[in-house]
Amino acid sequence: MEDDLDIERVFTAATPRKPSAKLRPLILDALAAELEARRSTRQHGWQAWLLRAVAALLLFSAATFLGVDWLETRRMARWDEGTVVRSAVSQVTDLVASISDENAARAVEQSLLLQLRSHERSNVAAFDKEIESIQRWAKEVTNLHRNQHDETAQKRI
Amino acid sequence: MRDLAARLARGETAAFAELYDACANQMHHYLVVRLRSRDAADEVLQETFLRLARSHRRFASVESPVAYAFTVARNEANRSHERRRRAPHPLSTADLFELAGADDVALHEACEWVAQSLNRLTDEQREVIELKFYSGLTFREIAAVTGAAQGTIATRYRAAIGKLRGFLAREWS
Numbered sequence: 001m002e003d004d005l006d007i008e009r010v011f012t013a014a015t016p017r018k019p020s021a022k023l024r025p026l027i028l029d030a031l032a033a034e035l036e037a038r039r040s041t042r043q044h045g046w047q048a049w050l051l052r053a054v055a056a057l058l059l060f061s062a063a064t065f066l067g068v069d070w071l072e073t074r075r076m077a078r079w080d081e082g083t084v085v086r087s088a089v090s091q092v093t094d095l096v097a098s099i100s101d102e103n104a105a106r107a108v109e110q111s112l113l114l115q116l117r118s119h120e121r122s123n124v125a126a127f128d129k130e131i132e133s134i135q136r137w138a139k140e141v142t143n144l145h146r147n148q149h150d151e152t153a154q155k156r157i
Numbered sequence: 158m159r160d161l162a163a164r165l166a167r168g169e170t171a172a173f174a175e176l177y178d179a180c181a182n183q184m185h186h187y188l189v190v191r192l193r194s195r196d197a198a199d200e201v202l203q204e205t206f207l208r209l210a211r212s213h214r215r216f217a218s219v220e221s222p223v224a225y226a227f228t229v230a231r232n233e234a235n236r237s238h239e240r241r242r243r244a245p246h247p248l249s250t251a252d253l254f255e256l257a258g259a260d261d262v263a264l265h266e267a268c269e270w271v272a273q274s275l276n277r278l279t280d281e282q283r284e285v286i287e288l289k290f291y292s293g294l295t296f297r298e299i300a301a302v303t304g305a306a307q308g309t310i311a312t313r314y315r316a317a318i319g320k321l322r323g324f325l326a327r328e329w330s
Contacts, residue, residue, distance in 0.1 A: 028173070035213070
């Protein structure tokens with residue numbers, strides 16, 4: 001133990017040589033510059049984050065607007081097409097009523113509306129085909145009716 | 158010390174100046190012993206403080222800022238040593254101790270003996286003796302700095318003291 005103390009005494013008697021006095025301001029200046037640079041980088045980082053957030057918000061708003069607009073346009077188109085088809089159905093129903101009787105007209109109308117409803121649910125483009133087929137059918141029925149009428153008139157003559 | 162650690166973690170320049178004043182002399186001496194060059198020690202001391210500034214948030218989870226600074230200094234010294242890859246030359250008394258103005262012959266001899274003794278120890282023993290006697294770290298702190306177990310540090314210290322005792326006995330005889 002005493003030897004330990006002797007050794008410690010010898011070691012502590014020797015004063016360690018200090019670093020150059022010029023080193024302190026050199027290191028502390030470099031250190032302050034480094035800390036300042038990090039602080040400003042952090043600040044710029046925060047600003048960049050804010051800019052990114054604003055840009056993302058604008059993009060999200062534009063996308064939402066476009067999406068809602070598209071959905072609304074589609075809904076309106078469906079509604080318009082439905083109106084057109086329904087008017088065509090009522091024309092056909094009137095034709096059937098004039099050719100046949102009221103019960104047959106109602107049955108045709110119910111059948112057509114049922115078909116239309118199933119098309120509305122599945123495919124919007126099917127409206128066009130449905131309109132075309134109903135109008136074609138209405139034209140055929142009208143022509144048939146006209147031909148029958150003409151034949152009857154000729155027979156009478 | 159906890160307060161200093163908190164201020165260092167916040168990146169306060171004044172806290173870094175405080176840390177420098179608290180440990181730069183001892184750290185520089187440790188680096189001279191480790192790198193065997195005062196120029197290299199100057200460079201590594203600067204690198205160490207810059208690294209501490211770059212990762213200042215780590216001080217928030219540090220128990221002893223001085224011991225943590227020594228850990229970073231040790232890592233920097235290892236990196237610098239790998240870069241240099243020079244054959245180690247012996248530690249000179251003038252590099253390690255204040256001799257200017259000291260007329261005391263006994264003091265000169267003591268400095269000479271310590272420098273020679275440090276040269277004869279192994280790297281690990283020299284590190285423990287340096288950190289214990291000149292840096293004033295506890296065994297626990299030395300264990301944290303070197304990454305070795307506290308028991309291993311105590312064993313290295315005892316072995317180093319044993320060797321030094323032998324050198325001293327031979328010197329007296």
